[in-house]
Amino acid sequence: MRLIQVADAVRYPRMTTEELRAAFLVDGLFNPGQIDLAYIDLDRTVVGSAVPLASPLTLETDPDLRANYFTERREIGILNIGGRGAIHVNGQAHVLAQREALYIGRGNEHISFSSNDAANPAEFYLLSYPAHAVYPVAKVDAASAGSTVLGSPETANHRTIRRLIHLEGARSCQLVMGFTELSPGSVWNTMPPHTHMRRSEVYLYFDLPANERVVHLMGPAHETRHLVVANKQLIISPGWSIHAGVGTASYTFCWGMGGENQVYSDMDPLAIADLL
Ligand SMILES: O=C(O)C(=O)C[C@H](O)C(=O)CO
Numbered sequence: 225m226r227l228i229q230v231a232d233a234v235r236y237p238r239m240t241t242e243e244l245r246a247a248f249l250v251d252g253l254f255n256p257g258q259i260d261l262a263y264i265d266l267d268r269t270v271v272g273s274a275v276p277l278a279s280p281l282t283l284e285t286d287p288d289l290r291a292n293y294f295t296e297r298r299e300i301g302i303l304n305i306g307g308r309g310a311i312h313v314n315g316q317a318h319v320l321a322q323r324e325a326l327y328i329g330r331g332n333e334h335i336s337f338s339s340n341d342a343a344n345p346a347e348f349y350l351l352s353y354p355a356h357a358v359y360p361v362a363k364v365d366a367a368s369a370g371s372t373v374l375g376s377p378e379t380a381n382h383r384t385i386r387r388l389i390h391l392e393g394a395r396s397c398q399l400v401m402g403f404t405e406l407s408p409g410s411v412w413n414t415m416p417p418h419t420h421m422r423r424s425e426v427y428l429y430f431d432l433p434a435n436e437r438v439v440h441l442m443g444p445a446h447e448t449r450h451l452v453v454a455n456k457q458l459i460i461s462p463g464w465s466i467h468a469g470v471g472t473a474s475y476t477f478c479w480g481m482g483g484e485n486q487v488y489s490d491m492d493p494l495a496i497a498d499l500l
Pocket residue numbers: 374383385403404413414415425467479488491
């Protein structure tokens with residue numbers, strides 16, 4: 225498992241583009257026929273992907289976790305961004321269509337992934353944090369997701385936020401997870417921006433055409449930087465950083481958070497005019 229060491233707010237202003245990308249951007253996920261995992265030293269986040277082809281893939285523990293099995297002390301949120309597939313938890317199959325999610329709580333020893341059609345494989349995105357208690361395995365489909373429409377076409381930020389794992393939905397210890405769909409013609413996410421020192425956040429950008437990019441903004445309001453992000457790349461956002469972006473085309477992104485407060489609306493809002 226790769227280890228990613230995130231930079232702090234003091235070191236961050238002097239970092240080069242290459243250093244910023246190494247500390248805050250994760251790529252190389254979603255390899256066909258593989259499970260890929262990365263451990264981030266911020267809120268002990270594990271991100272990963274599973275793309276099963278003809279044979280199922282089993283989620284093994286990793287020596288770095290010093291755990292007998294992956295969810296011995298962890299919970300996982302999983303969003304399928306590919307074709308139809310199934311997640312098998314202790315022998316029970318949970319079928320997930322595209323954009324459906326599964327919460328797996330602590331204490332589930334046997335987890336594997338399969339695709340219905342190897343030619344159009346499921347692409348499971350995994351986001352995991354330590355868990356202190358057991359919450360039940362729960363599937364979340366589009367109909368049961370909480371949704372909020374924000375922004376407007378005039379400001380190119382019209383979008384639908386879909387909350388999958390949260391206080392009023394599938395319950396968890398610290399994970400809060402969902403995805404945001406940009407409406408056709410809208411390209412801005414999370415603008416005006418916010419921070420939340422109580423939680424770090426991870427953004428996985430997807431459904432972005434191969435030659436298009438998202439210019440992701442990070443940093444404290446008075447010291448912003450950008451990261452140019454391609455499809456299926458992921459951004460790590462510490463509590464002190466804004467997380468917003470503008471695409472050269474519409475896209476979708478999965479957001480997920482870990483920390484000590486699961487209230488989605490617990491944000492410290494910033495005005496656009498505060499940004500430097
Ligand atoms: O477009 C948005 O606005 C978002 O999706 C915001 C994220 O959900 C977020 O930052 C939650 O803290």
